[in-house]
Each structure stands twice: as C-alpha cells, then as structure tokens.
Amino acid sequence: MSQVHVTTTINGDPTEFLCEPDETLLDVLRDRLGMTGSKEGCGTGDCGACSVTVNGRLVCSCLVLGAEAEGAEVATIEGMSDGETLHPLQRKFIEHAALQCGICTPGLLVAAKSLLENHPDPTEEEARYWLAGNLCRCTGYDKIIRAVMDAAEEMREAS
C-alpha cells in the first residue's frame, strides 16, 4: 500500500508530509514531524493527552487519521505561545502550580484554550465538564481549574 501525500497547515505553517493511510495524526505529529508536544497516553481517545484542534474543533489526535489533515488548519501545543510570549493559560498554569509531572499539560492547555475561545466566561462546573476528557493523575484537577478560571478572567479583562 502506498503512502498518502498530505498538504496542511500546522500552527499557521504550511506543511506537507507522507503517511500510511491508517496512521493517526498523533503519530504523524510525533514521529514524522518531530512535534512531540502532543502525547500518547492511551491511543484510544480516553485521556486527552493528544488534544489538538482541527479547523478550530477540539479533537483527540489519536482518533484522527493523518490523511484527514488534508487542507485543514491544525493547532497544537507548539503553536500556543507567540514567540517569547506565553499564552495567559500557560502563564497561569505555572503560577498556580497547575502541573506536577506535566505529561497531561499540553493536552489540557489545548483543551482549555478551546474552552475559553468558545465560552470566555465559564462557570467552574462548565470548565470541569469541558475538561473531563483530559485525564490528570497528579494534581486532582484543583489547581488546574483555578488556573483556567484565573486565565479566563484575565483574558476577559484584556479584551
């Protein structure tokens, strides 16, 4: 079986790659493009560590085929900061100690960014339910939710 040629945009950069028809977007990002920021925690879409957005929609990249990125806009953790400037969520995660081992952090940040783009003023409950697809085993989610709510407030004030 021959590989598929894909033309896409990743974090605003035009990107081309070859991949197997059954290869996931996560595997393409990590193994073909060297973008190891997205993590594989389960491979079955249950942990959210591989979260990216495709055309603005939050997805588990382990459940998306590499070939499906054709013509799409993909956003990963690597594109979240703007040069030296961290996104408010990234800053708040550090300030609030919302990470311990950090393996779930990229997925959580991508998911939280998507939350705030869709719902800039979420309640704590709404934030928890939106982020229920992102597993964290270290923190118990407390400081993560605090960081997200704090970032949301800062971003609302800035806009």
Added chain:
Amino acid sequence: MVQVRIWGSLAAATEGQTEVEIKAGTLRELLDGLAEKYPGLRPQLKRGVSVAIDGRIYNDSWFQPIQPDSEVVLLARLKGG
C-alpha cells in the same frame, strides 16, 4: 547489651521471645549478633530489615551507634512508592 524488639512472626527463631538481648554497640554488630545467636533469623536478615533506634529508622548505616538503653526495634525493610 542491647534490648531488641523483634516482630511476632520471627519469634519462632528466638525461642518464642519478642524481646532479645544482643551484645552490640553499632547497627552492624547488632545484625551480626542476631544472626550469630539466632540462626533461624538469617533468612529474614538476608531478605532485609530496617532498624528503628530510639524512634528513627535506619536502613543500612552499619556504624550507627546504639546505646545500651536505646530502644531498638526490628522492622520489615522499608520501601516506598
């Protein structure tokens, strides 16, 4: 002479006593003394033990001094997670 408390399931090796006396001034002398006096303890000593001296836990320190009036307790070898 030092009084050593050993745990109940080891008492079969010390004629049923859970408090035994050993001549020792350091942790190593204690462990060697126990092995010498109670050969039935050797398998457990080989598997490993921790020793609490006056409430502080020691895993390996051979030359940790033990006073004659110290409280010495043999414990299962401590591991964490």
Added chain:
Amino acid sequence: MALDSKSDTQTRDFKVVGTRPNRPDGIDKVTGRARFGADITAPGMLIGRVLRSPHAHARIVSIDTSQAEALAGVRAVVTSADFNKIEDDDFTADILDNCMASEKAMYDGHAVAAVAASSEAIAKRALKLITVEYEVLPHVTDVDAAITADAPVLHEGRTDETVPAGMSGNVISRFEFGHGDIEAGLAAADKVLERSYKTEATHQGYIEPHACMASMGPDGQADLWCCTQGHYMVRNTCAAIFGMEQGQLRVTASEIGGGFGGKTTVFLEPVALALSRKSGRPVKMVMSRSEVLRATGPTASSSVDIRLGMTKDGRITGARAELRYQGGAYPGSPVEFGSMSAFAPYDLEHVKTVGWDIVTNRPKQAAYRAPGAPMAAFAVESAIDELAKGFGLDPLEVRLKNAAREGTKSSYGVTYPAIGLEATLRKAKDHPHWTAPLGPNQGRGVACGFWFNFGGDTCVSLNITPDGTVTVSEGNPDIGGSRASMSMMAAEELGIPYEKVRTIVADTGSLGQNEVTDGSRVTFAVGLATIEAARAAKREMCRRAALVWGIDEEAVEWIDGAAQPAGPNAGDHPPMTLAEIAATASNTGGPIAGHHEANPEGAGVSFATHMVDTEVDPDTGAVKILRYTVFQDAGKAVHPAYVEGQFQGGAVQGIGWALNEEYIYGEDGVLQNAGFLDYRIPVASDLPMIDTVILEIPNPGHPYGVRGVGETSIVPPLAAIANSVSESAGVRMAQLPMSPPKVLAAMQSK
C-alpha cells in the same frame, strides 16, 4: 569558621523556603518542549515491541522465532534464552522473569518474546509470525481462592520459613506485629466488632506509558534513556541482569509523566538493551496503555479481617487484623507495610496484626504510594468508625481519645518522637467543614492515615560558575517539583536569590548512587544533602575570602550571601559576595564547589486526617464527592503549593480507588478492562476543589524540619470515603470500589 553544620532543626525566619516561586521546568512543560520517555529518537533507531501471553497461566513449551527473524526489516528477536540465568538473587531473578517469561507465562500479558524492526508496523507484523506453543494450566486470580487446598500453585519452593507447614504453596510469607494480649483486650470491651473488608487491585494510573531507548555497543558500553523514578536503580538492575559493571551503563532519566511507585522497577529496559545488543542499533520501546495495565505493576488486592473492641466511652481496648494481600505472580506484596501501619495512629495496649503474602496469576505488583497502607487503613478506620457511631460517639473525638502521641509505643514496636497526628485531628475538629450542614442522602466521613518515609543513598554536587550562578546536580527524577525545592533550599542556605540557582537531574555517570524517587524521600534526603553541599561551598568561599584578606579562616562568616569578617578584631574588610568570590575563583585556588554524599536517616513519619462529604443517588447508587479537606503534617513546607499538590493528588487517587477503580478479571484470567475507558480514574467533572490544611510539626532529623508528604495523602481517603458513603447510603460498605451497582445492591439489601 563560625558555621554549624550539624543536622539540627533550625527555627529561623526563612527567606526563600516557604515561598512559592515558579518551577524551573515550568516553561518547557507548558510549551510541550519538555522531553518525556517517548520523546526521543536516534539515528538508525529501531522500534521494539513485545509479544505477550494470552493465557493467565501456561507452560511455555517452545517458541519458534524463525519466521519473524526472516521478515524484511526485522533486526533482532529475543526470548528468555537471550538472558543469563540469575543465581542466588531471587529479587533480581524475579524482575528478569517478569520482564521476559522463561518456563511459564504467569499472567495475561506476560512478555514471552520481543522484536526490534525498522518500523512499528513491521515489528507488529513480526510478532504475529512468532509461534509459541503453550500448555495452558489452571489459574487463580482471587487472593482468597489462591490459598485454598486445591488452588493451582504458581511456584514450587518459594514459601519461606515464616509460613506454617501445610498451607498452599501460594502462601509465601507470614508477618506478625503487635504486643499485649488480644483476648484480654477484647474481653474488656463493651462491644467487639468482627468484620471483613475487601479491596480490588488498582493501578497507579500515570498518564505516561513506560518508554525507553537503549543503545548497547559491541564493546559492552551502553546508554539508556528512560522515564523512571530511579535511573540509578535502572542502571544497577540492568547491570545485574546482564552481568555488566554498573559503570558501563549510563542511564539518563527523561522527564517522567507520573510514577507513584509504578516506575520504581524495570519492565522494558532489559528487553530494549537485549534487542540493542543483538541488533547493533539503538532500540526504542514504548508501551501501549493496555500493556501498561496488563503488564506493569498494579498494587495488591486485599482481604482483611478485623476484630476491634471498644468501650462505650470510645476507648479501643483490643485490636486485631489479619491481612491477606496478593502481589501478582511473584512474591512481594506490601502486606508487611499494611501490617505495620494498620494501627499506627493509635495508642493501644493490646494489638496484633498478621499479614500473609500470597501469589496469584496477575502482573507482578509494584509500589503504589504508601504501598500496603491504604487497604489496611480502609479496614481499620472503617471498623473504628462503625463502633464509634454505634455508641453515638463523635468519630474525631474517639480518634483523639486513642491517638498516638510522643512517647506512645506504636503497634509496630517503635516509640514515637514528636508527631503531628493529634494536631491534624484537632485542626479537623475545629474546621468549618466538620460542622457544615448536610442534606438528605449525604454523609460525612473521616479517617486517619500514616506513612513511614525514609532517607536512602543521596549525592548532590553544587557547582558555582565564574559569574556566580549556582548549579545543583542531583540524581532524583522530578515528579512533583523537587527541582524547585532544591533550588530554594540552596538559595536559602547560600543567601542568594532563587533565580540564581538551577537544579538539574544528572545522569548516572555524574554521581555515584542515588536511591529511587520514592518513600517521600526527595525533599527530605536530597534537600538535606543540598543544604550540606551548600554549607560545604560556603566554607570554601569563606576560606577564599580569608586568603584574599590575609586573615584566619576561622575569622570569616557567611551572612546574607556574602563572606564577612566575623567581628571587629578580624579587620575592616567590606563583604565579598558570592559573585565576587566566584569571579576570582581561578586566582584563589580554582573552581568552587560543594558536595555531599550520604545515606540520611531520621526521616520523620507523616500523619494525616481526611474529611469528606458525599451524596448518594438512591436510584443509581452513584456517589458524588461534595467536599474534601486534607489535614496533614509536612514538618516544614518548603514550597507550599507543591505540598498542597501532593495532598490533593494523593486524595484524588484515593477517591478513584474508593469509588471506581478496579482490575476486573474474567473466568479465563484475562484482564477485561485494560484501558482508560473501563479502568475509570477520576476526571475533572467528578470532583470539587480539594481543600488542604498544612500543619508544620518540625522533624528533628532535617535541618529545616522537613517531613516527607507525598505518600501519606493516599492512606486515609479509602476509609474516609467509605465512612462517608456508609452514612449517605445508610449501610456499611466493606468492599471497594463502591461503584454504583455495588452501592445500589447494598442499599437494596439492607
């Protein structure tokens, strides 16, 4: 020189310790730049994959790897034949057998062969070409079934000298702790409770699967990159397995995506090294989630019988526990720690615990955060609660009445020094959570917990650059933010800003030996070594200043980050800052460093009390956590946010263990829920905020009073939640997990 380098507790105004600076690895982790176990590649790298037994118990009659070896792209295939036989070292032999089965497959998922190929797809195809002939044997997975007379026996001759004759060969060890006369104690009670409790096996649930990359050359030198809690342990274990010298193997620890004890041993590493040796290429191996659940190290399941006697005014007169733990297919469940810690919070005249280590056809257990203690505490704290409530007594008052204090002879034999249990109970009693109103189908539970903590081999090297910045090299993978804490302690000791210190986790070539990151030991032991290394550097810097000033070394002291003459008789010299001394280091004797190697003892035990409110849905049996508060003694909280993080993380793992998590085996001995969908760990929407109260009763064995905190927080939740749910549901819950069908069944049967 006027510096006291004894390890005495300092009650002083800390400048850095106790604050909340940002952690040094924070930016890398929020940008995705941090490199975890699977985030590495090497030129010419092969991908390794493991063939696993589909049977719970089977003799391996033969393995034919010829077709796999012949597949284009396959560079090496290994089985147990590629490893040395380990003699006289059961511990290492069991680890190796677990990494690669030899005579028998001992559990569903046990590794039987492995391949290295030029791509993952080819490696997977190669696995299918390996033919294994199995003779399937009867299996047993339940801890109580494993000790019956007709249970299939896993190993011959592993039962040790502590086990009475005539018991099943699956009973490996017996432990007994305690003192006094149990029958007399129970006879003095107004009521004796007899109840049995069961918990299921759970997994540490770290989000990062095991991953490593091994590179072994024909000269026997090897490099290994892996996610681990202890790269020195990995070095020593792999060296023992291969008969190598430890210095020939250099292990680098990647960032680690969670461990909790599950990464304190090896699974893939020896296999990757063997494949690399055979293929002559670097080999990368990463586990899938189902491999992690099937074939790494969950904790033991338990079956515990309690007999507890209490007077009607709440005094415990006698306490007995019999604990049966299964640790998977090899000896070594943590039943001795369960036995020692079960009654540790209490002052008891008559107490006895008996623990049995039992094997079953399940994966070989590994440590899980206070190994063995949560299950024991579940049983004991539930029993105390049931008796207390039966007498109409306040559960916190009953615990206070029986609480161990300084001078109490513990149930495991040691007399306690100053401990924080009573303080946590009083704080809990005074907290608004205790008196907040509850509604229908709601209940409140409390429980105490305890963990030993320990020290272990530690090396720290503190080096000063010519421009006066400081690098601390230590050997413990950072799971919870310890690099920040080391930098804080070094900055505190040197009197310089936190930003001037950088802490790195050095590979095994850089330091001699370091115990694993476990036992809640890093802030205590590595912190202590960091402080001593900083003190050594200070002494050297004072010596350099003395040289420059032409005065006696003893006449120089270190204050606020600078060397100063100690008193007017020493001469009128303006202070020399660390940066100034560093700038002239080459002129005064060479680069400046301080180092410290130790096996520190004197770790302080840590106590906690947890309080939780739950609500049960009477129609579904679903349990909701409404409110949770952790009260725990940290000795001295170096970085309060990271201490809170440990309290919260341990509590939430306990919530999962209490409510949802369990290993489910079918009749065929195969694990049925080997994925995160059906092995259900807590998610954000399950939980409220986890409130924390940090108490600080200093540990005399650490210069700043630090006690380990990482493990104790998982000990009380199982019982606290069971006590709460028993109230919410109106029926005593004695089995975990309390998943909806079980709660519903219990409510309906009362």
